Amino acid sequence: MSRRRALWLLLPAPGVLLLALFMARIISAAQAYLFGYPLVIMDLTRASAALQLGPENALFRARQFAQPSDHLVVRPNLDTLYTFAFIDMARGPWVFEMGVNQRRYELMPFMDGWTNVFAAPGTRQDGGRGARYLLAGARWQGTVPAGMTLLRAPTRIVWLIGRTQANGVADYPLVHRLQDGLTLRSLADAGAGRNTTPVWQRGATTAPAAQMQAMSTLAFFSRLAALLPDNPPVAGDAPMVAQLATLGVVAGRAPHWNWIEQGCVALGRHLADWQAQRQLRQPRALVRGWSTPPSILGNYGREYALRAAVAMAGLGANLPADAMYPYARVDGDGRALDGSTRYRLHFEAGALPPVRAFWSVTAYGADDFLLDIPGARHAIGDRDPLNFNPDGSLDLLVQARAPADARERSNWLPVRAGRFFILNARLYWPKPEALDGRWGMPAIERLDQGAHK
DSSP states (O other), X not given: OOHHHHHHHHSOHHHHHHHHHHHHHHHHHHHHXXXXXXXXXHHHHHHHXXXXXXXXXXXXXXXXXXXXXXXXXSSOOSSXXXXXXXXXXXXXXXXXXXXXXXXXXXXXXXXXXXXXXXXXXXXXXXXXXOEEEEEEETTOOOOOOTTOEXXXXXXXXXXXXXXXXXXXXXXXXXXXXXXXXXXXXXXXXXXXXXXXXXXXXXXXXXXXXHHHHHSOHHHHHHXXXXXXXXXXXXXXXXXXHHHHHHTTOBTTBOOOOOHHHHHHHHHHHHHHHHHHHHHHHSOSSOBTTEEOOOTTTTOOTTXXXXXXXXXXXXXXXXXXXXXXXXXXXXXXXXXXXXXXSOEEEEEOTTOSOOEEEEEXXXXXXXXXXXXXXXXXXXXXXXXXXXXXXXXXXXXXXXXXSOOSSHHHHTTEEEOOTTOBEEEEEEEEEEOHHHXXXXXXXXXXXXXXXXXXX
């Protein structure tokens, strides 16, 4: 007989029942926390963006690549210039216009409050011909103006996290002009030809992920309850809504717990956090050390744990048809990536990432933000002047110290000595062989075979 079973048998029957009830509540709270995490982190990001970037209902056009000090969203890309907008659908409907753009790949996904992508205009869909969209709430009953395509937003919170391809710093002037061809106006202003800019004053804020960690469990579920009326779950989430209710979390009403209930829910929240972080550190189903997010990315259904994990590690993820994000925390032998070791990423001839747009590989620190290496390149990809081997293969070198050979330096991705790091590949507009798994990233080869960390 196991020790655990023996302990259960030593408890009196009421004690066994009470412990079972406590465990059931803890597990239920863990599931509820994962369910609600995306909506709460989206709201925290919305509030932070209003202080750092600009007011809601107005486009913020990033004019340069993200910097190591930028901590609004985790794992920012260095392939595109972002165009952001948090949109309040209670003040809509809204007109979003995309100018003609056949010079650079662009993607303008709209996410609901639960981080699902409900529309993804861009090069893949319209070929860069330009388009006008009417963004309206689920209950809007008006007439769609001629020449516009209707996009239905299921929640009050909507996040546009657009991307326009930028081929390095020298490409900024062209990309800025393309960004300026994007406009967002209310339907009333669009009809009157007005283009208003809300008043805004920059403020300081803590990164949303840090705010979430500092938030008490009661504050988390109270915020979730306050957000639910305007950002309702879909019909398929009804069982989870009922489970929230058993915890006292009801739309529009903050929970009221006694100290025992609050302790159980807090334990459930910390258990969920621990499991999610453990899964992020040790992802399953690795192929040559790489983890590729599943095909339901951006459209999660009832995969709540996955949805929460993506919100923790890569808030703002696209649909796989628009972009894929293989990432690695270990080398091909399963050892954690360490900046004190030299690595090689070898692509055989004809086996580069299969894309219709472009690809890249970016290095991040343990906190999922860019490594703080002043003046260093943080990403490398097919738009860089890479040196290929005579047989057509390609070697990317990942290490802290610059290679001695000038040709190799063209293929060098710097990391920090002695620090753990993550490699995140990006395939924009991937081809079918990438989407269906026929192609995959090569293993990260450890060049310093004698090193051990």
